[in-house]
Amino acid sequence: MDISAFVLFWAAIFTSNILLTNFLGMCSYLSVSREIESSAGLGVAVIFVLTVTSALNWLVYNYILLPFDIVYLQYIVFIIVIAAFVQFLELLIERYAPALYYTLGIFLPLITVNCAIFGVSLFMIIRNYNFLQSIAFGAGSGIGWLLAIMMLAGIRRKLKEKMVPQGLQGAGISLIITGIMAMGFVGFSGIVQIQ
Amino acid sequence: MMITRILTDVALMSAIGGILALIMVIAQRWLSNYGEVSININGKRELKVTGGNTLLSTLSDQQIFIPSACGGRGSCGACKCKVESGGGPLLPTERPLLTKEEMASNVRLACQVKVKSDIHIHIPESIFNIRRFNSVVEEIIDYTYDIKGITFKLIEGQSIDFKAGQYVQLESQPYEKIKDKVIRAYSISSKPELKDRIQLIIRQVPDGICTTWVHKHVKVGDKVNFTGPYGDFYLRDTEADILFVAGGSGKAPIKSILEHLKEVGTERRMTYFFGARTRKDLYLSEEMQAFEKVFTQFEYVPVLSHPETEDNWTGKTGFVMPYFKDAIRDPKNTEAYLCGSPGMISAVTKSLKEYGIYEDKIYYDSFG
Numbered sequence: 167m168d169i170s171a172f173v174l175f176w177a178a179i180f181t182s183n184i185l186l187t188n189f190l191g192m193c194s195y196l197s198v199s200r201e202i203e204s205s206a207g208l209g210v211a212v213i214f215v216l217t218v219t220s221a222l223n224w225l226v227y228n229y230i231l232l233p234f235d236i237v238y239l240q241y242i243v244f245i246i247v248i249a250a251f252v253q254f255l256e257l258l259i260e261r262y263a264p265a266l267y268y269t270l271g272i273f274l275p276l277i278t279v280n281c282a283i284f285g286v287s288l289f290m291i292i293r294n295y296n297f298l299q300s301i302a303f304g305a306g307s308g309i310g311w312l313l314a315i316m317m318l319a320g321i322r323r324k325l326k327e328k329m330v331p332q333g334l335q336g337a338g339i340s341l342i343i344t345g346i347m348a349m350g351f352v353g354f355s356g357i358v359q360i361q
Numbered sequence: 362m363m364i365t366r367i368l369t370d371v372a373l374m375s376a377i378g379g380i381l382a383l384i385m386v387i388a389q390r391w392l393s394n395y396g397e398v399s400i401n402i403n404g405k406r407e408l409k410v411t412g413g414n415t416l417l418s419t420l421s422d423q424q425i426f427i428p429s430a431c432g433g434r435g436s437c438g439a440c441k442c443k444v445e446s447g448g449g450p451l452l453p454t455e456r457p458l459l460t461k462e463e464m465a466s467n468v469r470l471a472c473q474v475k476v477k478s479d480i481h482i483h484i485p486e487s488i489f490n491i492r493r494f495n496s497v498v499e500e501i502i503d504y505t506y507d508i509k510g511i512t513f514k515l516i517e518g519q520s521i522d523f524k525a526g527q528y529v530q531l532e533s534q535p536y537e538k539i540k541d542k543v544i545r546a547y548s549i550s551s552k553p554e555l556k557d558r559i560q561l562i563i564r565q566v567p568d569g570i571c572t573t574w575v576h577k578h579v580k581v582g583d584k585v586n587f588t589g590p591y592g593d594f595y596l597r598d599t600e601a602d603i604l605f606v607a608g609g610s611g612k613a614p615i616k617s618i619l620e621h622l623k624e625v626g627t628e629r630r631m632t633y634f635f636g637a638r639t640r641k642d643l644y645l646s647e648e649m650q651a652f653e654k655v656f657t658q659f660e661y662v663p664v665l666s667h668p669e670t671e672d673n674w675t676g677k678t679g680f681v682m683p684y685f686k687d688a689i690r691d692p693k694n695t696e697a698y699l700c701g702s703p704g705m706i707s708a709v710t711k712s713l714k715e716y717g718i719y720e721d722k723i724y725y726d727s728f729g
Contacts (some may be wrong), residue, residue, distance in 0.1 A: 230377065238368050243377055250381040257392040264475065265450045 169360060171302035174295075177358040178306025184282045185314040186348040187355070188318045191282030193313050195342055198276075205319035207266055208277075213305065215255060215277050216286055219248050220304030223287040224297055246286045281308030282311055293360070317347060366609040380471050401481045410476065415633045416444070417471040421588075426491040427484065428531070428591040429725075432544035433472035439546075439591075440471040443665035447480035470600065479561035482590065491588060494519055494529075498583045499558060504644035507565040508610055509576060512558055513585055518557040521589070523549060525596055526614040526698070528726060529559065529589030531573040545571040548700065549590070550613035553621035564610035596621065597696060601722070604680060604688060604697040605633040612645060614726070618698065623655050630658040632688040634681045636705065639666055642671035662686075682712040692717030 169177075184190050191212070198208050223244050231237050256274050260267045269361075277283065286307050290300040321343055330339050385608050397410025400419070402408070416441050417433055420426070430438035438458035448469050456547075457471045472549065474480075496513035504510055515521065528548040535541060551560035567573045579585065596618045605615045622629075633652075637643050642665075649661040664681045668674035677684055689695055697713050700704050706725050713723055 191522055211408070230373070234369070236373055239374060243374075246378060246381060250385055253385060254388050261392050261477075263490055265452060354406075 171298045173358060174299050174360060175302040175306040177315065177360045178303050180351070181354045181356075181358050182311040182360050183314060183351050184285065186344070186351040188282075188285060189348075191280045191311055193316060193342075194276045194280055195289065195310070195311075195318065195359040196337055197298070199315050199318040199322055199340065202316065202319045202323060205293040205315045209302035209308075209315050211255070211259075211277060211282065212282065212311050213250070213308030215252060216283055216311070217301060217305040219283055220252055220286050220300045222247055222288055222295070224295075226298040227291055228297075240288075240291065244284060248283050248287070249278045259296040282304065282307065314344075314347070318343060319356050363554060369392065374657055379433075382552055383590070385665060391584045393476045396561075398476055399479045400476065401479070403483055403486075408556075412476050412478070414476060416442075416448075416469075416474040416476055416480070416482070419476045421470065424493065425488065426483075426493065426530075426591075427488060428491075428544075428584055428586045429472055429473045429544065430546040432530075433579060435473050438470065440574060440701045441468050442471050443467050443483035444469045444474055444485060445481040447478050448474045448482075449477065456707035481724070486489050491591060492519075492521075492524070493586060493588045494521060496558075496585050496587065498581050498585060501579070501639065504562065506617045508562060508642075508644060510560055510562050510566075511575065511579065512560045513587070514558045516584075522556065523553050525549075525553050526591040526724075528529050528593045528594070528614070529561070530563070530591065531571065531575075531585065533571040534578075534585075535573055536578045539570055539574070543570045546591070548592075548594075548611075548614035548617070550616045552617055552624060554621065554624050560613075561604045562610045562613040562616070564580040568714075573579040592726055594698070594700070594724050595699070597724070598617065599712075600629060602695045603629055604685065604695055604699065604713070604718075605631065606636070606701070606705075607634070607701045608636040608701035608705050609642075611702075611705075616648075619652050623652070627678075628657060628717065630690075631656065631660070632663045633659070633683065636681045636701070638665065638667045639665060640674060662688075680708075682709065684715055685712065689716050689718070697723045699723065700714070 178184065182188070185192070185195060194208060199205050226243060226247055227237075228264060229239060231240055231243060252275070255277075256267075259274070286304050290303055295303055322340065325339065334342070393413055397409055400408040400410055400416075400423075401424075408423050408446065410423065414422075415433065417427055417429055420489040424428060427440045429440040429485065433438070433440075435454045435458070441459075444467055445659070448467075451469070451619050452463060453472050456464075458470060459468060494515055495517060496515050498509075498511060499514040500512040502510040527547070528546050530544050530546050533539075533543045533545070547561040547563055549559045550562045551558065563572055563575045565576045589605065594614060605618075607615050612635065619633075633649065635643075643663055646661075646663065647676050653659050653661060662677060662681075662684060664677040664679065665672070666679060668678055695718050697709075697718055699709055701709075710723055710725075712721075714720060
């Protein structure tokens with residue numbers, strides 16, 4: 167794919183936001199967005215995990231899966247690489263940032279099964295990105311995810327003082343808001359096309 | 362050809378998995394290894410321990426038992442202790458259970474603080490009295506359809522010293538789908554004069570891990586461990602009038618206090634309100650009524666909130682609170698001892714304050 171890593175980085179944040187255009191990573195997006203602090207913490211963790219796992223998975227794909235002709239195992243290999251890395255990150259955070267560890271608490275393992283992480287690894291293979299493009303795409307997607315969850319957390323904080331019809335409270339109204347935000351992001355999509 | 366393909370692919374896949382697992386094991390060794398650290402207690406004792414666990418469990422491995430009613434889930438706040446240094450930042454899980462003053466004076470929850478470096482703590486000297494006891498189940502009595510009285514006989518010549526009203530923490534064993542031990546607090550219902558055995562009164566909580574274990578799995582002759590004694594809920598040695606208020610299995614500590622008073626004798630004026638739903642929730646009624654003959658001024662008042670028609674109940678009904686009026690003669694000189702559900706405790710405390718009883722004369726345990 168002939169597109170500069172720099173453009174790809176910005177495109178991943180705005181025009182092809184992983185959450186608002188591909189709707190990946192919804193579970194933790196909906197459950198953690200209740201509080202701005204935890205959203206920011208999880209968002210930063212996602213940026214970090216996405217950037218590193220897309221690099222790792224690119225290396226694994228090009229230097230192990232392709233040469234040994236076991237591309238058909240990419241799904242399972244990508245997932246165990248992601249799982250191992252998140253586990254590693256969990257140990258690291260517990261050791262060096264206990265307060266962050268307790269804020270993220272049960273959500274950290276959620277990153278393992280965050281579809282956005284797996285999705286980015288697959289997109290970079292399907293779209294044939296080179297190493298630099300993959301890292302830029304991973305980092306951009308992470309920042310885009312952080313942006314989306316922070317926006318929702320901000321809106322939900324305002325929403326706490328508002329009257330929401332009973333049947334729409336919680337996930338219902340969050341999904342409607344997400345839909346409206348997604349429509350806003352469609353406005354950016356004409357600027358760059360990456361998919 | 363096909364078979365070599367399968368074999369190499371399997372080998373490759375295993376190699377990838379194996380390498381990742383190896384990295385994880387090394388990371389675990391390196392990151393979760395805090396080495397040997399020291400715990401300095403009250404500036405007097407110095408313990409050398411392996412780091413990495415919570416303060417609560419590290420201390421209990423060293424036979425120092427900080428009270429913990431919820432068993433380390435961070436919901437009861439009983440394991441508060443002062444951490445002077447080395448405790449790390451205050452965690453979000455601790456905030457809801459600490460007051461501003463406590464936060465300012467370095468009070469932490471021992472079940473949340475992890476021992477990762479040399480740590481300096483302050484705990485009351487009385488905690489050193491707390492020990493771990495081994496016992497054998499001697500007797501199980503069915504008091505009602507959901508309340509049992511269980512007597513534990515201490516083994517290996519151990520004896521327990523406690524004040525009437527204090528509690529112990531029972532360790533349940535794994536059963537069926539429950540894989541882990543749990544630790545729960547129960548008040549001692551036998552008198553402190555009995556030093557070689559204790560009785561606990563335990564009500565079956567639907568889906569309760571420990572109470573189900575006690576009700577469905579514990580048999581006479583089983584070995585059971587507990588630690589104790591804990592708690593500030595014990596009879597104050599004054600001449601004031603006493604109001605006991607209990608519900609459900611809350612009879613336990615009050616039974617202990619009354620039996621203790623029978624041993625030592627008292628002239629204090631006492632009224633005991635026991636709240637239950639129906640007649641089948643009442644138990645030990647004869648024993649309690651018998652105390653009316655033992656003491657000069659004692660009255661036992663059972664109150665049913667939902668008596669059924671076949672109960673033929675002629676006693677008091679509804680909530681216990683309205684009946685305090687006749688029992689309280691001198692509110693400024695009355696102590697209240699409460700034991701029951703958190704809902705009952707808060708309702709009764711509110712009512713007693715309205716009757717003019719001092720808040721610091723109202724005693725109760727709050728099991729989280």
